[in-house]
Amino acid sequence: MKAAVDPDEITTGSLEALQSDGQRKILDIVDDLRRQGLSGIVGLPQLVVCGDQSSGKSSVLEAITEIPFPRNENLCTRFATEIILRRHVTASISIRITPDKARPDDELQKLVEFTRTITDFDELPTIIEEATALMGLKEIGKDGRAFAKDVLTVEISGPNRPQLTLVDLPGLIQASNKMQSEEDVSLIKELVLEYMKSPRTIILAVVSAKNDFANQIITKYCRDVDPKGHRTLGIITKPDILVEGTKNQQNWLDIAQNRDVYFELGWHIVKNRSELEGDKSFSQRNAAERQFFSRGKYADLSAKNKGIESLRNRLSTVLQNHLKTELPKLRTELLDKMNETNTKLQTLGIKRSTVLEQRMFLTDIGQRINEILKAAIKGQYEYAWFGPVNMQAAVDSHENIRRFRAVIQHLNLRFADIMHRNGHKYAIPPGKDKGVPDTAETNGDGPALPQPKKMTREKGIEWVHHVLERSRGLELPGNFNPLIISQLFWEQSTPWNDIAMQHIEKVFDMSKAFVELVLGDAAPADIKPRISDLCVEQAMQAALASAKEELGKIIEDKGRHPMTYNHYFTTKIQDSRKSKYAQILASAAKAAQVSWTKEETGVVETYIDPGKLEKDLQGGIEQDMDKFSAEDALDSEIAYYADELKYFIDCVTKQVIERHLVDPLSRNVLSPRVIAGLTDEQISLLTAEAPEVTHQRDHLEGRKQVLENGLKIFKEALGGFA
Numbered sequence: 001m002k003a004a005v006d007p008d009e010i011t012t013g014s015l016e017a018l019q020s021d022g023q024r025k026i027l028d029i030v031d032d033l034r035r036q037g038l039s040g041i042v043g044l045p046q047l048v049v050c051g052d053q054s055s056g057k058s059s060v061l062e063a064i065t066e067i068p069f070p071r072n073e074n075l076c077t078r079f080a081t082e083i084i085l086r087r088h089v090t091a092s093i094s095i096r097i098t099p100d101k102a103r104p105d106d107e108l109q110k111l112v113e114f115t116r117t118i119t120d121f122d123e124l125p126t127i128i129e130e131a132t133a134l135m136g137l138k139e140i141g142k143d144g145r146a147f148a149k150d151v152l153t154v155e156i157s158g159p160n161r162p163q164l165t166l167v168d169l170p171g172l173i174q175a176s177n178k179m180q181s182e183e184d185v186s187l188i189k190e191l192v193l194e195y196m197k198s199p200r201t202i203i204l205a206v207v208s209a210k211n212d213f214a215n216q217i218i219t220k221y222c223r224d225v226d227p228k229g230h231r232t233l234g235i236i237t238k239p240d241i242l243v244e245g246t247k248n249q250q251n252w253l254d255i256a257q258n259r260d261v262y263f264e265l266g267w268h269i270v271k272n273r274s275e276l277e278g279d280k281s282f283s284q285r286n287a288a289e290r291q292f293f294s295r296g297k298y299a300d301l302s303a304k305n306k307g308i309e310s311l312r313n314r315l316s317t318v319l320q321n322h323l324k325t326e327l328p329k330l331r332t333e334l335l336d337k338m339n340e341t342n343t344k345l346q347t348l349g350i351k352r353s354t355v356l357e358q359r360m361f362l363t364d365i366g367q368r369i370n371e372i373l374k375a376a377i378k379g380q381y382e383y384a385w386f387g388p389v390n391m392q393a394a395v396d397s398h399e400n401i402r403r404f405r406a407v408i409q410h411l412n413l414r415f416a417d418i419m420h421r422n423g424h425k426y427a428i429p430p431g432k433d434k435g436v437p438d439t440a441e442t443n444g445d446g447p448a449l450p451q452p453k454k455m456t457r458e459k460g461i462e463w464v465h466h467v468l469e470r471s472r473g474l475e476l477p478g479n480f481n482p483l484i485i486s487q488l489f490w491e492q493s494t495p496w497n498d499i500a501m502q503h504i505e506k507v508f509d510m511s512k513a514f515v516e517l518v519l520g521d522a523a524p525a526d527i528k529p530r531i532s533d534l535c536v537e538q539a540m541q542a543a544l545a546s547a548k549e550e551l552g553k554i555i556e557d558k559g560r561h562p563m564t565y566n567h568y569f570t571t572k573i574q575d576s577r578k579s580k581y582a583q584i585l586a587s588a589a590k591a592a593q594v595s596w597t598k599e600e601t602g603v604v605e606t607y608i609d610p611g612k613l614e615k616d617l618q619g620g621i622e623q624d625m626d627k628f629s630a631e632d633a634l635d636s637e638i639a640y641y642a643d644e645l646k647y648f649i650d651c652v653t654k655q656v657i658e659r660h661l662v663d664p665l666s667r668n669v670l671s672p673r674v675i676a677g678l679t680d681e682q683i684s685l686l687t688a689e690a691p692e693v694t695h696q697r698d699h700l701e702g703r704k705q706v707l708e709n710g711l712k713i714f715k716e717a718l719g720g721f722a
Contacts, residue, residue, distance in 0.1 A: 043198035051206030053171030056237030059272035088157035100149040203232040229263035236269040349524040358687040366670040368522040373666040379405030415503040427452040428460035465630040488637040539668040547660035572639035
């Protein structure tokens with residue numbers, strides 16, 4: 001059994017070869033970065049000892065560090081063992097487990113909680129056995145897991161400790177057997193390659209001279225992950241089994257001199273302690289190694305390619321050059337990771353785990369929405385959000401919907417035009433010789449509108465005459481019942497309700513699309529549907545209901561007995577009568593014209609015969625009392641319709657569209673007043689993050705903190721190596 005070793009007594013003086021002042025500074029940076037947890041985010045520079053099973057990896061690791069690790073095959077080779085040497089004023093040995101992230105949460109928590117502190121290296125085997133059991137590993141050859149992807153970290157601190165990190169990996173297995181399953185073979189390969197593939201890993205590839213070189217798979221993996229051998233150093237162990245002067249010995253010496261399998265970092269040969277030499281001290285081990293390499297063909301081998309002390313010097317140079325090259329790249333990668341993390345956090349939006357954060361978050365969204373809605377309603381498009389005008393698209397197209405006031409104005413003007421063209425049931429000319437008014441064909445992209453039935457003036461009078469006959473009261477012949485105007489107007493204005501309703505629906509659809517566009521830009525994607533369903537949709541539907549109710553009142557007013565105090569009505573009637581009498585007078589005057597030729601001059605002169613004019617004027621008087629009253633009623637209806645049409649258009653655009661659909665948007669859609677009235681439960685319902693979002697945010701914030709700490713370390717310590 002090995003003698004107990006006080007960790008504070010192990011100064012490993014020969015390791016000082018690895019610790020020049022410049023290199024200490026670099027290793028301090030790497031050590032600080034590792035303490036921050038950056039190894040889980042970026043690859044950190046490290047030495048990894050790997051090789052086939054029983055190739056002597058652990059012995060090489062022990063010789064390099066001069067720390068007496070257990071050499072029992074069932075302990076150190078069944079999972080990765082990370083050895084961290086750290087300089088500290090107090091000597092200590094601590095052990096912890098970094099669990100495989102694929103483990104279930106309950107197992108992961110147990111492994112994370114595993115921490116041990118010891119003062120004597122003789123206690124290490126017991127701790128490793130305890131960690132092995134906690135990982136759920138069975139003895140090799142028995143049913144159950146024999147290997148794990150968890151990492152056992154042994155951190156050794158002391159005032160004279162160098163700062164160095166090395167990783168001992170499980171030995172690679174060529175093929176499964178009764179002791180190790182195919183699953184074990186695959187797991188170990190995956191684990192080893194994961195470490196080897198990192199571009200910042202220095203691979204210490206250990207091969208045993210005891211086995212045929214071609215059968216040791218570690219060399220193939222090295223060439224696969226590091227084809228040019230930039231970061232691979234081959235280490236040959238167990239040369240003492242080779243027979244002096246044999247071809248086999250010469251083959252291995254050729255490899256050691258980089259003449260066969262080429263690695264840019266070269267090869268090195270060491271002699272570890274045999275099983276019979278296990279109780280020898282490190283100084284005795286080194287002395288025996290020096291003596292061995294001083295004889296035979298090994299004496300001719302360059303000192304830089306043999307012995308553990310020379311290996312440490314090589315590692316010093318390799319580490320120094322490797323770290324100087326990789327640290328600037330590492331800093332750049334940290335910056336890239338920081339930018340990537342910040343971008344992902346920005347995508348998640350503001351943190352909102354508490355009710356206060358949620359209310360503030362929703363208030364910010366509401367304020368943004370409110371500002372845009374107010375500006376859009378007023379037609380003040382100075383915000384960049386409104387963007388440029390698409391001259392190729394329609395005014396009310398989706399491309400131009402951000403210019404909301406312009407869209408509403410356009411729809412109102414189109415509504416007025418449609419009312420003028422399609423609002424009447426019958427298209428009747430106002431005068432005898434005037435043509436039938438034009439009509440519109442459709443309501444934009446809405447449903448087709450009923451087309452007014454075209455009538456001549458005479459047909460219109462006939463229509464009124466039929467109504468008059470069925471509506472007689474006590475009025476004298478030649479007069480009409482005042483109530484007939486109501487019936488004529490109600491029938492003539494039958495399309496108004498449908499046209500106005502279509503206009504309301506169109507404005508509502510455009511308003512809703514606009515608000516959804518604003519909401520989509522102002523609210524994160526994860527809560528937009530909730531706000532839309534619970535706030536926007538409710539407010540918009542309430543506005544639509546109010547608009548329809550207001551229209552209903554206007555239509556109800558239209559159904560009352562005609563009433564107007566606008567002089568336009570009487571003016572219109574007088575204009576109509578003057579036009580009619582003017583037509584009669586012009587027609588009679590034309591008929592009363594008499595022409596004669598002066599004999600002396602031959603000039604034809606024309607004059608109006610007064611008697612004929614009077615006779616023709618008398619003939620122009622309508623003798624049919626019903627027709628006279630029907631024509632008079634038609635003129636009154638036309639005048640009243642024109643007067644009421646203007647009023648109706650104004651009422652719909654002002655009292656319905658503006659009052660209920662447009663103007664209230666900024667007050668009813670997530671305004672500060674609306675948000676203030678929401679309960680805490682409603683706020684949480686609207687804005688609370690989904691569990692996966694919270695988990696992702698916590699992960700990203702933790703990642704960001706680690707990256708910030710790493711960059712701070714570079715800023716404070718990297719100096720010329722940046």
